[in-house]
Amino acid sequence: MNDTRAAAPGENAQIADLLRETAQLLEAQGANPFRVSAYRNAAAEIARLPESVRGIFDERGVAGLEALPHVGRGIAAAIAEMLITGRWSQLERLRGTVDAVQLFRTVPGIGPGLAERIHDELHLDTLEALEVAANDGRLEAVAGVGPRRAAAIRAALENMLRRKRVPMPVAPAPARGPEIVLLLEVDRDYRDKADAGKLPTIAPRRLNPEGKSWLPVLHAHHGGWHFTALYSNTAQAHRLGKVRDWVVIYFYDHDHAEGQHTVVTETRGPLAGRRVVRGREPECKEHYAAFDFSAADKRK
Numbered sequence: 001m002n003d004t005r006a007a008a009p010g011e012n013a014q015i016a017d018l019l020r021e022t023a024q025l026l027e028a029q030g031a032n033p034f035r036v037s038a039y040r041n042a043a044a045e046i047a048r049l050p051e052s053v054r055g056i057f058d059e060r061g062v063a064g065l066e067a068l069p070h071v072g073r074g075i076a077a078a079i080a081e082m083l084i085t086g087r088w089s090q091l092e093r094l095r096g097t098v099d100a101v102q103l104f105r106t107v108p109g110i111g112p113g114l115a116e117r118i119h120d121e122l123h124l125d126t127l128e129a130l131e132v133a134a135n136d137g138r139l140e141a142v143a144g145v146g147p148r149r150a151a152a153i154r155a156a157l158e159n160m161l162r163r164k165r166v167p168m169p170v171a172p173a174p175a176r177g178p179e180i181v182l183l184l185e186v187d188r189d190y191r192d193k194a195d196a197g198k199l200p201t202i203a204p205r206r207l208n209p210e211g212k213s214w215l216p217v218l219h220a221h222h223g224g225w226h227f228t229a230l231y232s233n234t235a236q237a238h239r240l241g242k243v244r245d246w247v248v249i250y251f252y253d254h255d256h257a258e259g260q261h262t263v264v265t266e267t268r269g270p271l272a273g274r275r276v277v278r279g280r281e282p283e284c285k286e287h288y289a290a291f292d293f294s295a296a297d298k299r300k
Contacts, residue, residue, distance in 0.1 A: 031219035074256025
């Protein structure tokens with residue numbers, strides 16, 4: 001075994017501990033037992049691994065991690081994130097300690113105000129997710145960015161991630177994600193249970209000076225997808241009084257690869273007053289048109 005594959009029990013143990021903590025938090029917050037078991041099984045595998053998980057990653061990247069027993073695509077991407085950045089956004093979200101604004105400020109060209117706007121408007125948590133937004137055009141739409149600044153930020157992100165000797169580590173979730181009807185069902189379930197006080201709560205670090213445990217969290221399993229739903233704890237949501245209207249839904253496939261959508265109450269146009277999934281408004285319009293037609297047919 002060469003030096004890069006030599007055992008590193010300390011780092012392996014730290015990663016295993018974080019995976020176990022995630023399993024414990026998911027269990028305490030009522031997540032699907034199979035999802036909980038997946039993280040526990042991955043933790044056990046990493047803990048007993050005779051080789052350095054960093055060595056495997058440096059030699060073979062995410063594919064090398066994914067090839068380990070009990071470590072699928074999403075968990076491999078999570079381990080890569082830990083190795084690259086020293087943090088794990090999903091775990092921080094479960095703890096209530098995620099601070100994406102501070103993270104984005106480490107990128108050259110992004111100051112405090114822009115970091116806040118990026119987080120508020122795009123609901124991103126990681127540098128990898130920010131890099132995707134910088135490449136697919138969403139970042140350019142944020143006030144104060146534009147094509148030239150987006151290109152500079154994109155280059156800075158590419159340099160930051162390359163410097164850590166890895167391709168973009170987050171395995172992308174399917175582009176479309178869950179069907180609209182599933183997302184709206186999770187949104188309705190979350191808001192109903194949050195209003196009834198039936199959900200566990202976490203104490204978010206941001207915009208919570210008293211450290212109160214007030215943010216409800218829902219874990220659900222519908223149509224083959226795992227979901228985590230939370231109210232949007234962003235400066236813009238607080239400023240506009242939309243905290244208990246905007247719902248951020250994170251979705252995971254069977255391999256725990258993550259994507260996300262935000263559901264809001266539309267304020268204008270033909271869908272005004274209805275819940276819509278941002279970025280998928282045309283599908284929402286089709287969904288409600290079919291729903292209205294069915295309801296009218298039943299009244300006949």
